[in-house]
Each structure stands twice: as C-alpha cells, then as structure tokens.
Amino acid sequence: MSELPVLLGLLFVAVAATATVLVRDPVRQSFLLSVLGLALALLFLLLHAPDVALSQLAVGSALTPLMVLLSVRKVRRRARDERREEQA
Amino acid sequence: MSRRVRAWVLVLGGLGFAALFAAACAGLPHFGGDLHPYGDRAVRAALLRHTANAVASVNFDQRAFDTLGEESILFGAVLGTVVLLRQTRDENRRPPAPAPVAAPVRRYARLALPVTLLIGLYIVAHGQLSPGGGFQGGVVVATALHLLYIAVDYRALERIRPVGLYEVGDAAGEAAYLLVGTGALVAGAAFLANVLPYGTFNTLSSGGTVPVLNAAIGVEVACGVVVLLARFLDQAVEIEDPPADAPEGAAK
Amino acid sequence: MNGWTAAGTALLVCGALPAGWGVATGPVRRRVVAQNAMTTLLSLVFLLLAQGFVRTAYQDTALVLAVLGPAGTLLYVRLLADRLAAGPPLSRPLSAVTPLNYVAVAVVVVPLAVVTDPGRALVKLLVIGVLLVLGSGVAGRAVAVAVDAGHGPRGHI
Numbered sequence: 001m002s003e004l005p006v007l008l009g010l011l012f013v014a015v016a017a018t019a020t021v022l023v024r025d026p027v028r029q030s031f032l033l034s035v036l037g038l039a040l041a042l043l044f045l046l047l048h049a050p051d052v053a054l055s056q057l058a059v060g061s062a063l064t065p066l067m068v069l070l071s072v073r074k075v076r077r078r079a080r081d082e083r084r085e086e087q088a
Numbered sequence: 089m090s091r092r093v094r095a096w097v098l099v100l101g102g103l104g105f106a107a108l109f110a111a112a113c114a115g116l117p118h119f120g121g122d123l124h125p126y127g128d129r130a131v132r133a134a135l136l137r138h139t140a141n142a143v144a145s146v147n148f149d150q151r152a153f154d155t156l157g158e159e160s161i162l163f164g165a166v167l168g169t170v171v172l173l174r175q176t177r178d179e180n181r182r183p184p185a186p187a188p189v190a191a192p193v194r195r196y197a198r199l200a201l202p203v204t205l206l207i208g209l210y211i212v213a214h215g216q217l218s219p220g221g222g223f224q225g226g227v228v229v230a231t232a233l234h235l236l237y238i239a240v241d242y243r244a245l246e247r248i249r250p251v252g253l254y255e256v257g258d259a260a261g262e263a264a265y266l267l268v269g270t271g272a273l274v275a276g277a278a279f280l281a282n283v284l285p286y287g288t289f290n291t292l293s294s295g296g297t298v299p300v301l302n303a304a305i306g307v308e309v310a311c312g313v314v315v316l317l318a319r320f321l322d323q324a325v326e327i328e329d330p331p332a333d334a335p336e337g338a339a340k
Numbered sequence: 341m342n343g344w345t346a347a348g349t350a351l352l353v354c355g356a357l358p359a360g361w362g363v364a365t366g367p368v369r370r371r372v373v374a375q376n377a378m379t380t381l382l383s384l385v386f387l388l389l390a391q392g393f394v395r396t397a398y399q400d401t402a403l404v405l406a407v408l409g410p411a412g413t414l415l416y417v418r419l420l421a422d423r424l425a426a427g428p429p430l431s432r433p434l435s436a437v438t439p440l441n442y443v444a445v446a447v448v449v450v451p452l453a454v455v456t457d458p459g460r461a462l463v464k465l466l467v468i469g470v471l472l473v474l475g476s477g478v479a480g481r482a483v484a485v486a487v488d489a490g491h492g493p494r495g496h497i
Contacts (some may be wrong), residue, residue: 046389057401058223058231061379061411073324238414
C-alpha cells in the first residue's frame with residue numbers, strides 16, 4: 001500500500017511517454033509533452049528527488065512548449081508563404 | 089573489414105556489454121532498501137562542508153567538474169542555435185503586428201513578472217540549503233522575462249532584452265565557473281576544490297564555493313535561455329523566408 | 341503512508357489524472373483548459389506530498405509550478421489563438437473548470453495552513469495558494485477571451 005503512489009507515478013510516466021511518441025502532430029505532441037513533464041516531476045518528487053523535479057518543472061512547463069510552438073509557427077508560415085506564391 | 093565481420097564485431101560487443109551491464113545491475117543495492125553506500129558517504133561529506141542540500145554539495149563541490157561539463161554542453165548548445173538560426177543575408181525582418189491581449193491577462197503579467205523573477209532568484213540563492221540551484225532558478229528567471237511576450241507584446245520583451253548583453257552574460261557565467269575553479273588552483277588546492285570558508289550550517293552564506301558556483305550557473309543558464317529563445321522568437325515572429333526563386337548561393 | 345500522502349494520491353487519481361486525459365485528447369480549447377487544471381491540481385498534490393513526507397522544502401516544487409503553470413497556459417493561448425477562435429464557444433463544463441480549481445485550492449490550502457506553524461512555511465503556503473487562484477483565474481479568463489474572439493461583436497481579430 002505504501003508503494004502505491006510510486007507505482008501510480010511510474011504508470012503515469014509510462015503511459016504519457018508512450019502516448020507522446022505515438023502522436024505525430026507537433027501541436028498535439030506539445031500538449032502531451034507537457035503532461036509527460038508533469039508526470040516526470042511527480043515521479044521524481046515521489047522518489048524524494050526534489051532537485052530533479054524542479055529542473056523538470058522549470059524546463060517542461062513553459063520553455064519546451066514555447067520552443068515547440070514557435071518552431072511550428074515558423075514552419076506553418078513558410079508553408080503559407082509558398083502557397084501564396086503558387087496562387088500568385 | 090567486410091560488412092559481415094563488422095556486424096559480428098557489433099553483435100559481440102553488444103552481447104558483452106549486455107552481460108556486463110546485467111551483472112553490474114545485479115550488484116546494485118535493492119530499490120528502496122536501507123543500504124546506501126554512496127549516499128551515506130556523500131551526505132557525510134556534505135555535512136562536513138556545511139552544505140545542507142547534499143545534492144548541491146555533490147553537484148557543485150564533490151563533483152563540480154562534472155557540472156562544468158554539463159554547463160559547457162548547454163553553452164555549446166546555445167552557441168550552435170545562435171549560429172544555425174542567425175538571419176541570413178537574403179532574409180528580411182518585418183516588425184510583427186501587435187497582438188491583442190485581454191486586459192486582465194496583461195495586469196496578471198505585470199504582477200507575475202516580478203514575483204516569478206523573485207522566485208527564480210530565491211531558488212538560485214538557496215541552492216545550498218533547499219532543493220533547487222543555478223539551473224532551476226536560471227530557467228525560472230528566463231521564463232519570467234518571457235511573460236512579456238506571452239502576455240503583453242513582443243516589442244515589450246524586446247525593450248528589456250538587449251540580446252548582446254545577454255550573450256555577454258552567458259559567456260561571463262561560463263567563464264566565472266572556470267575562474268572559481270582556477271582560483272582554487274591559485275590557493276594551492278585542486279581545480280574546483282572548495283577553498284572558501286564553509287560558514288555556518290544552514291545559513292545563506294554556508295557551503296563555501298557552492299553558492300558562488302550556483303550563482304555563476306544561474307547567470308549562465310538565465311542568459312543562455314534568453315539568447316536561445318531570442319533566436320527562436322526572431323525566426324518565428326520577425327524573420328521572413330527568402331523568396332523561393334532566390335539564387336541558391338545567396339543564403340551563404 | 342499517512343493521511344496527507346493518501347489525500348495527495350486521491351487528488352492525483354481523481355483530479356490530476358483525469359485532467360491529464362483532458363490535455364491529451366480532444367479539441368484545442370479543452371486541452372488548454374485541462375492543462376491549466378492539471379498544473380493547479382498537481383501543485384496541490386505536491387503541497388500535500390510535502391506535508392506527508394514532512395519536508396517543507398518540497399513546497400518549492402509547488403511554488404515553481406504555481407508561477408510557471410499559468411505561464412504555460414497563457415503561452416498556449418497566445419500561440420494557438422487562431423485555433424481557439426476557430427472553434428465553437430466554450431461549453432458549460434469547460435467554463436466550470438476554473439471555479440472547480442478555486443474550490444480545490446481552498447480545500448487543500450486551508451487545512452494545510454491550519455496544521456502549519458506560523459513561520460516561513462506558512463507564508464510560502466499562503467503565497468502558493470494566492471498564486472494558484474490568480475493564475476487559474478487569469479488563465480481561464482484568457483481562454484474565454486480567446487475563444488470568444490471568433491464569436492464576439494468584434495468578430496475575427
């Protein structure tokens with residue numbers, strides 16, 4: 001019974017990580033990546049590693065999604081510009 | 089060596105590694121057990137040096153050289169991004185149109201920015217006492233600045249973000265770490281040895297070089313992340329691609 | 341496992357995990373709302389675990405999440421504004437998420453504040469509570485404004 005939280009944390013990480021790999025659309029993936037980040041932070045805290053949990057939270061909750069979404073925006077804009085040129 | 093022989097060498101190496109790795113894993117202390125040979129020694133050494141957070145003592149004192157390697161990886165990664173995402177000669181800049189942001193969001197950002205900044209600095213400064221340290225706090229500080237982009241406007245961020253200064257800060261943080269290590273050499277000890285007075289246990293000034301190195305890492309990480317995001321933002325928001333019919337060599 | 345850890349586990353199973361499912365599936369506006377709920381609830385789980393493990397230093401994880409979680413949500417709202425505006429208006433269950441967050445914060449922070457001795461830990465706890473309420477409220481408001489942008493009198497922006 002005392003191992004239940006750790007087991008839940010491990011299961012949560014395994015499911016979130018697998019789902020993140022399986023989803024192909026980058027925007028949806030960025031949402032799953034943030035879930036995975038939170039799951040990992042939870043697991044680290046349950047294993048009494050708050051330093052690592054803090055690192056994971058700092059990187060995973062705003063920085064990684066920002067970089068992914070900015071990259072998506074750049075790629076989208078390029079695709080839109082090319083389409084516009086074809087129509088012209 | 090033919091393909092076949094190489095494959096065999098790979099299989100042999102892989103099997104050997106798997107066998108040794110499995111044997112090593114069998115010798116590990118059991119998960120959740122009471123026996124922690126490394127942990128006990130690390131904690132004892134941390135307490136001897138008046139560092140309340142044993143993890144910080146391992147990272148910035150007992151194994152400070154490893155952390156130098158990690159810091160350099162981040163530094164190199166930021167440098168690589170700066171080179172890859174630079175503005176090429178045929179790319180144009182267009183100032184982005186201001187984005188509409190709801191008034192409560194803007195008010196929240198104005199309140200949250202200083203609070204987040206303070207929390208980041210707190211995490212850096214208390215690295216030797218409680219969980220956290222230069223890396224975690226540095227990222228929080230950098231994220232705090234980007235609240236201006238997220239919740240106010242890109243131009244508001246640009247105003248407080250002279251990228252050149254942050255590039256200097258990034259390099260200065262990296263250099264400060266090396267200089268602290270070299271300072272130990274000058275004092276007659278080994279590179280990165282903890283030569284400063286250890287101070288009173290569980291106070292801000294305890295831990296000798298640990299808070300100094302934490303501060304160096306904090307500056308490096310905060311500035312590095314700002315520079316990194318600046319390149320991403322420039323590419324995503326301002327820089328436009330060259331026209332498709334541009335000559336191939338123009339990008340160089 | 342003591343009562344606080346059990347409460348944290350219960351909040352995880354009944355609150356944070358369903359919110360995680362909401363982030364992982366469905367239309368973008370539901371994902372953004374669920375993302376905010378998940379960071380809020382997980383921050384509360386961290387607080388309960390810190391109390392359960394008798395480690396006040398673990399509060400710092402909740403503190404960091406309380407400021408970075410809303411930043412993450414606002415970021416999604418900002419960069420996915422076109423997708424949020426393209427969908428239908430917020431459904432009633434989605435609009436109820438922010439008040440639910442408030443309730444969860446109150447239910448967790450008030451008992452913790454009662455058992456915490458006056459001092460730095462108590463101040464930190466209250467600051468986390470205030471930050472969670474503010475962050476959750478603003479994030480919910482931002483999503484609502486972004487979704488309404490496609491329907492309101494101002495039309496498309």
